[in-house]
Amino acid sequence: xxxxxxxxxxIIAGKKxxxxxxxxxxVGAKQDLEALLEESMIPAMKEIGDRFSRNEAFVPEMLxxxxxxQAGLALIEPxxxxxxxxxxxxxCIGTVKxxxxxxxxxxxxxxxKGAGYEVMDLGVDCDAESYHKAVKEGAQAxxxxxxxxxxxxxxxxxxxxxxxxxxxxxxxxxAPVTKEYADSIGAHGYAADAGGAVGAxxxxxxxx
Amino acid sequence: MHTALKLAKAISFSKGLRVGTLDGFERLIAGIYGxxxxxxxxxxxxxYAMSLHGLSPQRFFREPAPFVHASYNTARYFGADSWTPVFxxxxxxxxxxxQEFNWDVQMEPGVNKHNFLIKDRRDLLRLKPPVPGESxxxxxxxxxxxxxxQIMNLAPMCYACAPFTLAVLVRGLQEFLVxxxxxxxxxxxxxxxxxxxxxxxxxxxxxxxxxxxxxxxxDAQASPPIxxxxxxxxxxxxxxxxxxxxxxxxxxxxxxxxxxxEGMVNDLREVLDIKMAMMRGGNTxxxxxxxxxxxxxxxxxxxxxxxxxxxxxxQGVCLMLNTSPLLVGSGPxxxxxxxxxxxxxxxxxxxxxxxxxNMVPPGTPVEHVHTAVAAARQFGRYPLARDIExxxxxxxxxxxxxQWVKKNGLPV
Numbered sequence: 001x002x003x004x005x006x007x008x009x010x011i012i013a014g015k016k017x018x019x020x021x022x023x024x025x026x027v028g029a030k031q032d033l034e035a036l037l038e039e040s041m042i043p044a045m046k047e048i049g050d051r052f053s054r055n056e057a058f059v060p061e062m063l064x065x066x067x068x069x070q071a072g073l074a075l076i077e078p079x080x081x082x083x084x085x086x087x088x089x090x091x092c093i094g095t096v097k098x099x100x101x102x103x104x105x106x107x108x109x110x111x112x113k114g115a116g117y118e119v120m121d122l123g124v125d126c127d128a129e130s131y132h133k134a135v136k137e138g139a140q141a142x143x144x145x146x147x148x149x150x151x152x153x154x155x156x157x158x159x160x161x162x163x164x165x166x167x168x169x170x171x172x173x174x175a176p177v178t179k180e181y182a183d184s185i186g187a188h189g190y191a192a193d194a195g196g197a198v199g200a201x202x203x204x205x206x207x208x
Numbered sequence: 209m210h211t212a213l214k215l216a217k218a219i220s221f222s223k224g225l226r227v228g229t230l231d232g233f234e235r236l237i238a239g240i241y242g243x244x245x246x247x248x249x250x251x252x253x254x255x256y257a258m259s260l261h262g263l264s265p266q267r268f269f270r271e272p273a274p275f276v277h278a279s280y281n282t283a284r285y286f287g288a289d290s291w292t293p294v295f296x297x298x299x300x301x302x303x304x305x306x307q308e309f310n311w312d313v314q315m316e317p318g319v320n321k322h323n324f325l326i327k328d329r330r331d332l333l334r335l336k337p338p339v340p341g342e343s344x345x346x347x348x349x350x351x352x353x354x355x356x357x358q359i360m361n362l363a364p365m366c367y368a369c370a371p372f373t374l375a376v377l378v379r380g381l382q383e384f385l386v387x388x389x390x391x392x393x394x395x396x397x398x399x400x401x402x403x404x405x406x407x408x409x410x411x412x413x414x415x416x417x418x419x420x421x422x423x424x425x426x427d428a429q430a431s432p433p434i435x436x437x438x439x440x441x442x443x444x445x446x447x448x449x450x451x452x453x454x455x456x457x458x459x460x461x462x463x464x465x466x467x468x469x470e471g472m473v474n475d476l477r478e479v480l481d482i483k484m485a486m487m488r489g490g491n492t493x494x495x496x497x498x499x500x501x502x503x504x505x506x507x508x509x510x511x512x513x514x515x516x517x518x519x520x521x522x523q524g525v526c527l528m529l530n531t532s533p534l535l536v537g538s539g540p541x542x543x544x545x546x547x548x549x550x551x552x553x554x555x556x557x558x559x560x561x562x563x564x565x566n567m568v569p570p571g572t573p574v575e576h577v578h579t580a581v582a583a584a585r586q587f588g589r590y591p592l593a594r595d596i597e598x599x600x601x602x603x604x605x606x607x608x609x610x611q612w613v614k615k616n617g618l619p620v
Binding site (some may be wrong): 060 | 321
């Protein structure tokens, strides 16, 4: 199935109504919904993420694109679930303890959902136990976010708490976080921005 | 000495008329306008002061005396040239408007993100402006400034929250960003209300109460990639200019700063131009104003110090760079000294440069902060040494903090 240009363009432009209309038309025309998701909707989110990584798009544009994506997805999700469509993987994400910043975390969650992952959003100010619980509930990857130098050190505490799960991948990011810091605490992945987080998760889970 | 005389002395010194020696304040002023005797060091005591004194956020951010005294002790102990009492300056106007904050925290209070004040247009229409100086923690701020003035015999630099960031605090970041895209008229109405009904009266009240020479609005949210440069031109700059026009006087400069994001755009100059417009917009008498270009470590690490140095020189303003809070927190001391040396070598040039030590993480060994200050003193002496790379860093002896406070500090 060829890419649905109307839907693809509507998501990138953040036009929620146009995205819903395009999805409705596709449903009405009995198009393959899995193909619609995988060839038009997920690529649209990937494109906006790539533009973000290239400094060609900014957070508001990503937000409205995600809203358009989610509005369109809401129309087809029940049908996809009924057909046994499975997400790429299950991940959890949260801002670490002591840190109340959530925009970066929210953006990454949006991008991961847009890329086809099931995302457990743990919120902000998350202690190590909340990540541990999410892994017990099936998260294959754990994403830790921090915007403060004063809170990023808690990532090491989370790493230690998750040590009993050798197959679970931990990916970290946030303004003060660096690749060097990720390596120093033994994180499996590092993302410099929201667009890069999807690639980091996919690489860690072998979905790249 | 009267502030005006100190200013005159410092500016004369910076231009080569070197009479006497400079104190910390004079060094900073000389560094803003030209070349002082050495690179000025500004320290933000903030939550590091809170932790050094074992204060709770509830006391530090609500009680003027322990807050100012702890900040004073910290700044003086480390020998900073300049400091101001830095509280959670983003929150004051929002709290005065009635925005809920979480105080059940270990560090600074934070907005309750489950209950933003402005959920829709009706909330904006219902909103009453604060009583300047009386609502929320505004009395705490004014009393803290009064104490600072009494202790330092110097008017403080005052802080306000800039309209863009204040809009984010009372509306929610995602909501406000979507407003800009989908309901720009609402976003403009909110910014207009916050600018003219909240921020302008508050800045006027601070100027009246303190006689300050500078009010700095802070605007961390008005930064790429949170907003694009074109959004900043539409939703940030016009309101900053309006506020500056309404409050700035020949004796008091009002400006907007604290933004970041040079490393998040492809056109560096576009963002630097916006930064300077945040400083200059709405002000007059530009040549006399203490403008500066503040670039944060995350950004200068990406774009390089020479690029921002060249821009600051072209604009005729002081370049201000911060030390990496992460590096200061983690050390080791040798790496801190080397970093300060590099910042000075690349940024300090012939003057018009200041070093900012900010957001020192609680728990940081005092030796790390002493190292940063001592390195700035040693490497930052003008004219900069030609062999600055080969100079051996010498760490002075450090007195334990508690011992110093006992002998020289103010009671907390």
